[in-house]
Amino acid sequence: DWPCKYFHLKGQCNNGQMCKFSHAELNEETEAIVKKVVMMGKMMMMGKMMMMVRRRRRMAKMMMFVVNVCDDRWADEI
Ligand SMILES: [Zn+2]
Numbered sequence: 001d002w003p004c005k006y007f008h009l010k011g012q013c014n015n016g017q018m019c020k021f022s023h024a025e026l027n028e029e030t031e032a033i034v035k036k037v038v039m040m041g042k043m044m045m046m047g048k049m050m051m052m053v054r055r056r057r058r059m060a061k062m063m064m065f066v067v068n069v070c071d072d073r074w075a076d077e078i
Contacts, residue, residue: 001024005034
């Protein structure tokens with residue numbers, strides 16, 4: 001079964017027993033899936049941040065500070 005990301009990442013799931021995803025303990029396979037989901041989430045976050053960065057130069061500096069990324073490649077792109 002596909003693991004429930006809310007249950008496994010946040011420790012709770014609003015759907016409870018009605019949840020269509022698995023609340024069973026993670027095994028190697030399902031743990032890999034959860035990690036993949038987390039990675040995808042982070043990539044999407046980064047994507048959103050990049051879009052914001054492109055839109056607002058002032059935000060860009062702040063974001064660079066937040067994520068601690070400040071290399072010239074980025075500066076050129078913005
Ligand atoms: Zn759930």
